[in-house]
Amino acid sequence: MTRTTRTATLSIALTGALLLTACGGGGGFEEDSGSTAPASASGPVDLKMLIASSGDAETNAVKAAADAWAKESGNTVTVTVASDMNQQLAQGFASGSPADVFYMDAGRFADYAKNGSLFAYADQLKDNNDFYESLRQAFTYEGKQYCAPKDFSTLALQINTDAWSKAGLTDADIPTTWDDLASVAKKLTTAKQAGLGLGLGIDRVGAFVVQNGGWWLNEDGTKATAATPEVEEALKYVQDNVKAGTFKFANQLDSGWGGEAFGTQKAAMTIEGNWIKGAVKNDYPKLKYTTVELPEGPKGKGTLQFTQCWGVASDSKAQAQAIDLVEALTSVEQQMAFADAFGVMPSRQSAADQYKAKFPEDAPFIAGGDYGHGPVNAPGMEQVVGDLNSKLEGFGNANLPQVLEGFDTNAGAVLTQ
Amino acid sequence: MSTTDTAEAPGTSRAPRRRRGGKGSGQRQSVAGWLFVTPVLVVLGLFLVIPIFMALWVSFTNWNGRGSPFSSQVNLVGAQNYTALLTQEGLSRQDFMISLRNTFYYVIGVVPLQTILAISLAVIVNQKFLKGRSFFRTSFYFPSVVSSVAISLVFLYLFTGTGAVNQFLGIFGIDGPTWFSDPRGLIHMIGGGIGLWSTDAPPDFLANTQIMNLSLWEWLSGPSVAMSAIMLQVIWTTAGTFMLMFIAALQDLPTEVEEAATVDGANAWQRFRNVTVPHLRPTILLVITLGVIGTWQVFDQMYVMTQGGPAKTTLTPAYLSYTAAFRQQQWGQGAAMAFLLFILIFVLTSFQRFVLRDKDDAKQKKAERKQRRAAKKKVTA
Numbered sequence: 052m053t054r055t056t057r058t059a060t061l062s063i064a065l066t067g068a069l070l071l072t073a074c075g076g077g078g079g080f081e082e083d084s085g086s087t088a089p090a091s092a093s094g095p096v097d098l099k100m101l102i103a104s105s106g107d108a109e110t111n112a113v114k115a116a117a118d119a120w121a122k123e124s125g126n127t128v129t130v131t132v133a134s135d136m137n138q139q140l141a142q143g144f145a146s147g148s149p150a151d152v153f154y155m156d157a158g159r160f161a162d163y164a165k166n167g168s169l170f171a172y173a174d175q176l177k178d179n180n181d182f183y184e185s186l187r188q189a190f191t192y193e194g195k196q197y198c199a200p201k202d203f204s205t206l207a208l209q210i211n212t213d214a215w216s217k218a219g220l221t222d223a224d225i226p227t228t229w230d231d232l233a234s235v236a237k238k239l240t241t242a243k244q245a246g247l248g249l250g251l252g253i254d255r256v257g258a259f260v261v262q263n264g265g266w267w268l269n270e271d272g273t274k275a276t277a278a279t280p281e282v283e284e285a286l287k288y289v290q291d292n293v294k295a296g297t298f299k300f301a302n303q304l305d306s307g308w309g310g311e312a313f314g315t316q317k318a319a320m321t322i323e324g325n326w327i328k329g330a331v332k333n334d335y336p337k338l339k340y341t342t343v344e345l346p347e348g349p350k351g352k353g354t355l356q357f358t359q360c361w362g363v364a365s366d367s368k369a370q371a372q373a374i375d376l377v378e379a380l381t382s383v384e385q386q387m388a389f390a391d392a393f394g395v396m397p398s399r400q401s402a403a404d405q406y407k408a409k410f411p412e413d414a415p416f417i418a419g420g421d422y423g424h425g426p427v428n429a430p431g432m433e434q435v436v437g438d439l440n441s442k443l444e445g446f447g448n449a450n451l452p453q454v455l456e457g458f459d460t461n462a463g464a465v466l467t468q
Numbered sequence: 469m470s471t472t473d474t475a476e477a478p479g480t481s482r483a484p485r486r487r488r489g490g491k492g493s494g495q496r497q498s499v500a501g502w503l504f505v506t507p508v509l510v511v512l513g514l515f516l517v518i519p520i521f522m523a524l525w526v527s528f529t530n531w532n533g534r535g536s537p538f539s540s541q542v543n544l545v546g547a548q549n550y551t552a553l554l555t556q557e558g559l560s561r562q563d564f565m566i567s568l569r570n571t572f573y574y575v576i577g578v579v580p581l582q583t584i585l586a587i588s589l590a591v592i593v594n595q596k597f598l599k600g601r602s603f604f605r606t607s608f609y610f611p612s613v614v615s616s617v618a619i620s621l622v623f624l625y626l627f628t629g630t631g632a633v634n635q636f637l638g639i640f641g642i643d644g645p646t647w648f649s650d651p652r653g654l655i656h657m658i659g660g661g662i663g664l665w666s667t668d669a670p671p672d673f674l675a676n677t678q679i680m681n682l683s684l685w686e687w688l689s690g691p692s693v694a695m696s697a698i699m700l701q702v703i704w705t706t707a708g709t710f711m712l713m714f715i716a717a718l719q720d721l722p723t724e725v726e727e728a729a730t731v732d733g734a735n736a737w738q739r740f741r742n743v744t745v746p747h748l749r750p751t752i753l754l755v756i757t758l759g760v761i762g763t764w765q766v767f768d769q770m771y772v773m774t775q776g777g778p779a780k781t782t783l784t785p786a787y788l789s790y791t792a793a794f795r796q797q798q799w800g801q802g803a804a805m806a807f808l809l810f811i812l813i814f815v816l817t818s819f820q821r822f823v824l825r826d827k828d829d830a831k832q833k834k835a836e837r838k839q840r841r842a843a844k845k846k847v848t849a
Contacts, residue, residue, distance in 0.1 A: 145535070444651065
């Protein structure tokens, strides 16, 4: 019977949020012009924090950090782990009483900044310039940085060392250019193993675009620039290698992502972020591999960065306290504690040396902080990026100029809105 | 559903008594009746009727998900959310049309097969000489009871490239596809297989004729391999529920009728074709109606297994509506999609009821109406 009521259920889900609003009477609608003074509730406040946790380690670490701040400041913090972050955030914003502090992904951030859900507080942070420039850029909408980067990850090249030595390769052969990468991939390719296994979508092949000096949008995210030689050549390079059979995408290797293809040894190399450490440790403990920086493209080094920030709601009644909490959560010591607990990289440059000393094997990842590029972060782009990704699924046969022009058309329609 | 029935019960049983009692007692009883019905009305109103009207309102606004959709900041945009889906060249219409195409193939695949499977299972289970009937009944019904999310996860593993399904196919020397990441359309593949066209270079008139953002070639793709795997799962899980309905109907079929048919010399197939199926007609109508409604609304499987991929071939209107609202913050468009889906289902169901109506019955009613009109005319004359 549930099947027959599914539309009803969906419309309830859609409108459940609205109903709450109707009862609540909506929240305040103060427009944010420049840097507004934060709303500060007097007396001890109870801050609500909504996080999307990767597991118990992360949940406990965040809870411990929040509790420590609460104890010191005399407030309380309630940490909630979201089961569906998008949905729970949306419900909060619609009801007019969202969580005060929450994880906000760089890829989604612009949509929420545009509709006024986020409080721009970055200029009120003590040490804002210590965050990596590219990360701050990832949370900038219309020239204004909104929130403090929580941590970040970058892409690097993972190499299966057994396959490497079996192919007669040595440390001197570690690829530093596109040509190197193509030639080692060729040497590593066997009947059962692709040279390089790549995850689907522009979140992986985009690294090559950055290395070729291109990007999907222009610098301030107002114009689509995919149909340019920089982007097309980069994708062409990948496509040529896919056609040659030395690069393969995860779906060609019956894998969900690059790490799976790498772990099951269907690919001798892959391009993934620092999360692959945990995955290999848990799922493929016997795999021997090393991580190196991505090879340089024609326009120098380049990688992709993925990051989240500590969002503060513009409808929060205790923004001053929330900012204070964010200060505590983004301190160098606290970021190092998070790094210890669940393997994320600190978003502060001043923590980089400490991090490298403690996790020397992660040096290739943290190096990406200096030259990496954040995700596409213009509002309304999710659907456009999704469409591009779906058209690039059959990468080997994709008509690149046509696909890229289609992206520009679609993105142009969204960006001029 | 059951609450509605019990709440309405006093109202129906009241009717004959009112005629006997005085006017006062009738009024008191009607007050009592309303009192009994009130909780249901409040619950339905609060959680169904009001939200539906709120969603209808949202579908005509540019509400962005922040604060109340009824606040002064939210502007009415007329039918803009609808025109973006239907008449404006753009990504929104393209995705909506893709989702309609996918679901169309899904519905024509699932509804007939699940109905036929349900009838067959019901007839088998209803055999009097079958031993362990209740065991089979339970096991056929079992998939319907299990959560669709749990089943989806199991199917995800069964249908991986090296999963159980492909290993089984391997026994017969068939190299199975990587089901859930295979966007190839079945009609494309079959057409290519029998030499009708080449899937790499489709015929020009198909590839170049654009209708509503998709080329004729894309419209004709058929369900993708990934979608077919989902269809298999849905047929398997829903057939049990519908089987129960058929069993209930079969148990209403008097044994004498079948015996009489046997005496008349009908064989098993003739009995099934000319006695059982006509008797099941109302149930078939019900099952197909429920099937059409349910399949057009398919959501869980896409949400759990494919998120619309590979290459958007498992995108459905319900899932697209969800992503438009909750991920892209285009709440108006999400709501508009839900209402377009409602209209589509409404029209299709009405059409299908019209096609499958009992023609003899309709003829009889028509004749009766004619007679009555004639009688009236006579009286007035």
